[in-house]
Amino acid sequence: xxxxxxxxxxxxxxxxxxPRLHLMVIESPIIAxxxxxxxxxxxxxxxxxxxxxxxxxxxxxxxxxxxxxxxLYQEVGSVTRxxxxxxxxxxxxxxxxxxTWSTDCTRALLVGGGVGAAPLFMLAETLKHxxxxxxxxxxxxxxxxxxxxxxxxxxxxxxxxxxTDDGSYGSPxxxxxxxxxxxxxxxxxxxxxxxxxxxxxxxxxxxIVADMGAKAGVRTQVSMEKRMACGIGACLSCVVDTxxxxxxxxxxxxxxxxxxxxx
Amino acid sequence: xxxxxxxxxDVKLAVNLGGLHMKNPVTVASGTFAAGRxxxxxxxxxxxxxxxxxxxxxxxxxxxxxxxxxxxxxxxxNSIGLQNPGVKHLIDHDLTWLRDIGATSxxxxxxxxxxxxxxxxxxxxxTDLVDAYEINISCPNVDAGGMTIGTDPASVREVISMCRxxxxxxxxxxxTPNVTDITEIARAAVDGGANAISLINTLLGMAIDAYRRKPxxxxxxxxxxxxxxxxxxxxxxxxVHKAVDVPLLGMGxxxxxxDAIEFMLAGAxxxxxxxxxxxxxxxxxxxxxxIIEYCxxxxxxxxxxxxxxxx
Ligand SMILES: Cc1cc2nc3c(=O)[nH]c(=O)nc-3n(C[C@H](O)[C@H](O)[C@H](O)COP(=O)(O)OP(=O)(O)OC[C@H]3O[C@@H](n4cnc5c(N)ncnc54)[C@H](O)[C@@H]3O)c2cc1C
Ligand SMILES: Cc1cc2nc3c(=O)[nH]c(=O)nc-3n(C[C@H](O)[C@H](O)[C@H](O)COP(=O)(O)O)c2cc1C
Ligand code: FES
Numbered sequence: 001x002x003x004x005x006x007x008x009x010x011x012x013x014x015x016x017x018x019p020r021l022h023l024m025v026i027e028s029p030i031i032a033x034x035x036x037x038x039x040x041x042x043x044x045x046x047x048x049x050x051x052x053x054x055x056x057x058x059x060x061x062x063x064x065x066x067x068x069x070x071x072l073y074q075e076v077g078s079v080t081r082x083x084x085x086x087x088x089x090x091x092x093x094x095x096x097x098x099x100t101w102s103t104d105c106t107r108a109l110l111v112g113g114g115v116g117a118a119p120l121f122m123l124a125e126t127l128k129h130x131x132x133x134x135x136x137x138x139x140x141x142x143x144x145x146x147x148x149x150x151x152x153x154x155x156x157x158x159x160x161x162x163x164t165d166d167g168s169y170g171s172p173x174x175x176x177x178x179x180x181x182x183x184x185x186x187x188x189x190x191x192x193x194x195x196x197x198x199x200x201x202x203x204x205x206x207x208i209v210a211d212m213g214a215k216a217g218v219r220t221q222v223s224m225e226k227r228m229a230c231g232i233g234a235c236l237s238c239v240v241d242t243x244x245x246x247x248x249x250x251x252x253x254x255x256x257x258x259x260x261x262x263x
Numbered sequence: 264x265x266x267x268x269x270x271x272x273d274v275k276l277a278v279n280l281g282g283l284h285m286k287n288p289v290t291v292a293s294g295t296f297a298a299g300r301x302x303x304x305x306x307x308x309x310x311x312x313x314x315x316x317x318x319x320x321x322x323x324x325x326x327x328x329x330x331x332x333x334x335x336x337x338x339x340x341n342s343i344g345l346q347n348p349g350v351k352h353l354i355d356h357d358l359t360w361l362r363d364i365g366a367t368s369x370x371x372x373x374x375x376x377x378x379x380x381x382x383x384x385x386x387x388x389x390t391d392l393v394d395a396y397e398i399n400i401s402c403p404n405v406d407a408g409g410m411t412i413g414t415d416p417a418s419v420r421e422v423i424s425m426c427r428x429x430x431x432x433x434x435x436x437x438x439t440p441n442v443t444d445i446t447e448i449a450r451a452a453v454d455g456g457a458n459a460i461s462l463i464n465t466l467l468g469m470a471i472d473a474y475r476r477k478p479x480x481x482x483x484x485x486x487x488x489x490x491x492x493x494x495x496x497x498x499x500x501x502x503v504h505k506a507v508d509v510p511l512l513g514m515g516x517x518x519x520x521x522d523a524i525e526f527m528l529a530g531a532x533x534x535x536x537x538x539x540x541x542x543x544x545x546x547x548x549x550x551x552x553x554i555i556e557y558c559x560x561x562x563x564x565x566x567x568x569x570x571x572x573x574x
Contacts, residue, residue, distance in 0.1 A: 004304045006544055044542060052489045052542050053334045094544065227332050229339065229541045234297040236317075236343050237332040246325065246346065251301075 004232060005030050009093050011086055012068065018147040020075040021115070022084050023060075029067030031095040035059045037103075037122035038223060038255050041069070041095035042231035045086065048079065054094070055079050056228050056250075058119035058200075061151070072118040072148065097231055098254045102221060103127065105196030107187040108134035109218075111179055111209050113201025114141075117148035119223050119254075120200055124155055133189045135182060136160035139175030139201070143168040176208050183216045194218050199258070210258035220258035224249045266307045267548040274558040275565035276551075278312070280510050280533045281458030282433035283395040285312035285367060288566055289523065289551050292488075292514045292537025293318055293371035293397060293437075294343065296547075298357035303364075305544035311551075312533060313367040316357060318399050320373050321382050323349030333470040333479035338491030338516075339538060340468050342482040345373050345402060350386045358392035369435065371397045377406045377422045384429040395433035397512075398426055400452075401441075401464045413439040413464075416451035423455025435459040435512055438503075440492075441467050445499045446506035453507050460503060461512035461535070463496045489538040490516040497529050504530020504571055518546060520553015527569040 009028035017023045031041060042054045061070035075081045101123040108127055110120045117138050127134045138160050140146045146169055152160040161178045162170030171178055179197075186193045197213040199206050200223040213220030226238040226249040233251035240249045241262040247253065269287065276287035290313040291299075298316045299308040308314055326346025333340045347353070353370070361368045370393050374380035380398065387393050400413035400422065407418040423436055436452035438445060440463040449460050465486025470479040478484075496515025504511055513531030517523050518539035526534045539546040554566065563569060 006305060049490075050337050051334060052337060052538065053332075053339060054542060227330050229332050229341070229538075230295070230301070230544075231541075232301045232544070234301040235295060235341075235541065236326065236346050237341065239326070239329060239331070239346070241329075 004094055004097065007031050007093050007095065009091050011088050011091060014084065014087050016084065018145045019142065021145060021147050022073055024071045024073065024083070026069050026071065026091065026093070027067055028069050028093055031093055032062045032067045032069050033064050035062050035069060035096040035122070036100040037126050038101040038119050039096040039098045040119070040254065041093040042097060042228065044092040045079065045083070046089060046091065048082065051079055053229055054231060056225070056231055059096070060118035060121055062122065072115055074115045094231060097250060099252070101198055101255055102196065103130065103132070105132060105219070107192050107194045108132060108196040108198065109179070109182055109194045110134060110136045111175065111197065111199045111201070112136070112148065113139045113175060113205040114145070116201030116223070117152070120198060121148065121151060123198055124152060128155055133187050135188050137163070137175050137178045137182065139163045139205070141165045174205070176205065176212070179209050179212055183212060183218065197221070199223070206258070207263045210261070214259060221255050222258045222261065223254045224256055224261070225254065266303060266305060267545045268307045268310050269548055269551040270555055272555045272559065274555055274563065275567070276555070278532050278567060280395070280433065280512060281435060283313065283367070283369070283459070285533055287312040287551050288527065288533040288554065289547055290315050290369060290512070290533060290535045291540065291547060292535040293399065295537040295540050298353070298361060299366065300357070300360060302540065302544060306548045309364045309366040311366070311547055313369045313394065314361055315369040315371055315397055315535060316353060317347055318345045318371045318373040319347050319350050319353045319383060320345065320375070321350055321379050321386070323347055323352065328481035330479065330481055333485070335468070335470055335487065336491060338487050338489035340470055340480060340485035340487055341465065342480050342485035344482070350383050354387065354390055354392060358390065362392050367394050368392065369395045369397050371399055371437070373399045373402045375402065375405055377404070377425055380422055381425050381429050384426055388430055393432060395435060396426070396430060397435040397437050397461055398423065399437050399464070401437070401439040411439055411441070413448060414442050416447050419448055419451040420455045423452050423457055427456030433458045435461045437464055438462040439464045440495060440499055446502055449503045449507050453509055457509060459510045459512060459532070460507065461514065462503060463492065463499055463515045466492055466495060488515070490518060492516050493522065497525060500526055500531050501529040501573070517550065518543070520550050520557055523550050523554055524557050524569060527566065528571070528573045530571040532570050
C-alpha cells in the first residue's frame with residue numbers, strides 16, 4: 001500500500017466556472033508530487049463541525065512545480081454548496097488515495113459525463129506524454145456546463161467530441177451516441193480500433209458505456225464514486241459489488257474493470 | 264510524514280480493564296479502524312492502549328446493500344451489516360500483524376446464533392493472539408427469535424455464560440443503547456460472567472431524502488454514531504457505573520481528550536475512539552495527548568484517579 005499523508009493545505013483560488021461548477025486550486029506540495037491519474041483526495045474543511053465526514057474529490061490537475069492541485073466540483077449538497085464561499089484558508093487533504101487508470105493500451109477512448117471529466121484529465125496527460133493516440137468524449141447538460149472542454153482542447157490541440165442534453169453545443173442528447181459512433185469508426189487519428197475505454201460519470205452512464213465496451217470487445221474501466229466515511233479502507237462504507245465479492249471503492253478502486261462490476 | 268505517537272509524560276496512564284492491561288486508556292471502537300493497518304500511516308498503532316478489531320463471525324458475512332452510510336447533523340448513520348471475511352482471515356491476516364508490531368488486541372466477536380459466538384471464540388483460543396474479547400450482542404440472532412440478543416436480559420445471560428465457558432481471557436460485553444433500562448442488561452452480562460462492559464453501540468436511526476422520497480440507506484435504518492450520541496452515551500455509562508462493579512469501556516462520539524475525560528468521570532476505566540477517526544486519522548493519539556494535557560494541567564498524577572470521580 002502506498003503511503004498516505006494528511007496534508008495541511010491552502011486554498012489559493014476558487015472560482016465559479018459554470019452553472020453550480022467551480023474550480024478550486026489548492027497548495028498541497030506533497031500530494032501534488034505523488035498524485036497519479038484517477039486518484040483522489042479526502043478533504044476536511046474548517047469550521048464545519050456539524051459535518052463530521054470528509055468529502056472525496058478527484059484530482060483534476062496537478063502542478064509539481066507550483067505544488068498545487070486542482071479540484072473541479074459541482075454543488076450537489078450541503079458541503080459542496082458551502083465550498084464556493086471558501087476563497088482562502090487552510091484545509092486538510094488525505095491523499096493520494098486509490099488505484100490508477102490503466103495506461104496499457106494503443107488506442108484509448110475517454111468518456112466523461114459532467115464532473116466525471118475531472119478524474120480523466122490526468123490520464124489524458126499521461127497518454128499524450130506517452131504518445132498513445134486517444135480521443136475524448138465529454139457530456140454535460142448545457143454548453144455552459146462543458147467546463148473541461150477548454151483544458152482538453154489545449155492538451156489535445158483539437159476539439160474533444162462533445163454532447164449536451166439540451167443541444168446547446170455539440171451533438172444533442174446524451175454522449176452515449178458519440179461513444180457508439182467512435183467505437184464503430186475507430187480512433188480519429190488513424191481509424192484503428194480502440195483497445196481501452198475509460199469512463200467516469202453518473203452510474204447509469206457508466207453502465208451503458210460499459211455495455212457498449214463489452215459488446216465491442218474493448219477493455220473498459222470505470223471510476224466508481226460511492227459515499228465514503230474513512231476514505232482509506234477501514235470502514236467498509238463504500239463497497240462496490242463485483243464478481244469477486246464486495247470491494248472498497250476507496251482503496252481497491254476507485255477504478256474498476258467494468259466487466260467485474262455487478263451493477 | 265511520520266506516524267503520530269503519544270507525548271512523553273510523568274502522568275501514569277495505565278489502566279486495568281477487567282484483567283486486560285492497557286498502557287493507556289484509549290482503544291478504538293470496533294468497525295471504525297479495521298485492525299489498524301489502514302491507519303498505520305497516521306498513528307503508531309502499537310502505542311494505543313489496545314486495538315479493537317472489526318466484528319468477526321465464523322465464516323464471514325457479506326454485509327448490507329449500498330448506500331451504507333449517511334451523514335446526519337454531528338453524526339452519521341451506518342448499516343455496514345457486520346461485513347467481515349471470517350475468523351480465519353482475521354487470525355492469519357490481522358492478529359498476527361498486530362502481534363508482530365507489539366499491539367494489544369481486543370477481538371470483537373459477533374454471531375448469528377449463540378453457538379456461532381462460541382465457535383468464533385474456540386477458533387481464537389486455538390491461537391495465542393488475543394488479549395481480550397469484546398462480545399457484540401447487538402447482532403440480530405436466530406436464537407433470540409431474530410431479535411437483537413442485547414435487548415433481552417435472559418438471552419444476554421445465556422450467551423455470555425456460554426462464551427465464559429469457552430475462554431478464561433478478559434471478556435468485555437458490548438451493550439446496545441436501544442433498550443429502556445441499560446442497567447438491567449449490564450447486570451445480566453455480569454451475571455453471565457463479563458469482566459467488563461463496553462457501551463454504547465450505535466443508536467438506531469433513519470435519514471430520508473425528501474426530494475427522492477426515499478430513505479438514504481439501502482436498509483432504511485442504521486446505527487447513529489459520532490458527537491450527536493455523546494450525551495446519551497455519557498448518561499448510560501454513568502447509570503451502568505452505579506449499577507455494576509465491573510470496569511467500563513466508554514464510547515460514543517469521543518473526538519478529543521476532554522470528551523474522553525468526561526467518560527472517565529462518568530465511570531469509564533477506558534474509552535474508545537470511533538467515528539472521529541474518519542474525520543481525523545490521528546484522533547486516537549490526539550485523544551491520548553489530550554488526556555495527558557488535562558492531567559498535567561489539573562495536577563492528576565494517575566488517570567485512575569479520574570474514574571467515576573464525578574462530583
Ligand atoms: C472517489 C470520488 C471522487 C469524487 N470526485 C468528485 C469530483 O471531482 N468533483 C465533484 O464535484 N464531486 C466528486 N465526487 C462526489 C463528491 O464527493 C460529492 O458530491 C460530495 O461528497 C457531496 O457532498 P455534499 O455535502 O455537497 O452532499 P451531501 O449533502 O452529503 O449529499 C447530497 C447528495 O450527494 C450525494 N452524494 C454524497 N456523497 C457522494 C459521493 N461520494 N459520490 C456521489 N454522490 C454523493 C448524496 O447521495 C446526496 O444525494 C467524488 C466522489 C468520490 C467517492
Ligand atoms: C462504520 C461503523 C462500523 C461499526 N462496526 C461495528 C462492529 O463491527 N462491531 C461493533 O461492536 N460495533 C461496531 N460499530 C459501533 C462502534 O464500535 C461504536 O460503538 C459506535 O460507533 C459509537 O462510538 P463513536 O460515536 O465513537 O463511533 C461500528 C460503527 C461504525 C460507525
Ligand atoms: S470509505 Fe471507509 S472503506 Fe472506503
